Amino acid sequence: DIVMTQSPDSLAVSLGERATINCKSSQSLLHNSNNKNFLAWYQHKPGQPPKLLMYWASTRESGVPDRFSGSGSGTDFTLTISSLQAEDVAVYYCQQHYTTSLTFGGGTKVEIK
């Protein structure tokens, strides 16, 4: 299985400041067939189901605020919240779908400083 490693495990950011979450895969997620990275990001708030934020590493899901952005290729990816809002407090997960055995990163908890 592809191992997904997120860092940091948690971070505290002031309101309006930037939050950066990293995700590293044990093998490349860039597929030759379509030149896309098979990497998604989810936001998970307590008591709610996870919510899809980004797919193909950098495509924002409909309705997701543009302060969320995804970048990276191959094995190294980043989710950035450009200006943290109170409603962004959550755990964020990356997930690879390059192989048929899906795997998630361990999660990054984002809090307000």
Added chain:
Amino acid sequence: QVRLVGSGGGLVQPGGSLRLSCAASGFTFSRYAMHWVRQAPGKGLEWVAFIRADENLKYYGDPVRGRFTISRDNSKNTLYLQMNGLRGDDTAVYYCAKDEGADRPDYLDYWGQGILVTVSS
């Protein structure tokens, strides 16, 4: 709008069985693959199983392969997870989730509210 409503959770003894259901609405169920994903207490998300839209292809995570069976009834717009030989480390909130496509595991664009399964004597 897309709705995924789970049911069937509860307390079960080690070695016991449980069947989870997930009723789907708001989209053409038979055209999309589906998944089960779980979250153990204090842990992260763990993918459990996948079923193709036409139900003719299934994949399982290593911890559940041989004990759990995913199925679907496209005439009833319902996804199932039959769980046998339950163990304490199967204790988790189980989510059903819709795949963005029909044929292979991809990203999950809608998730149900979650079903609590507790395995304990």
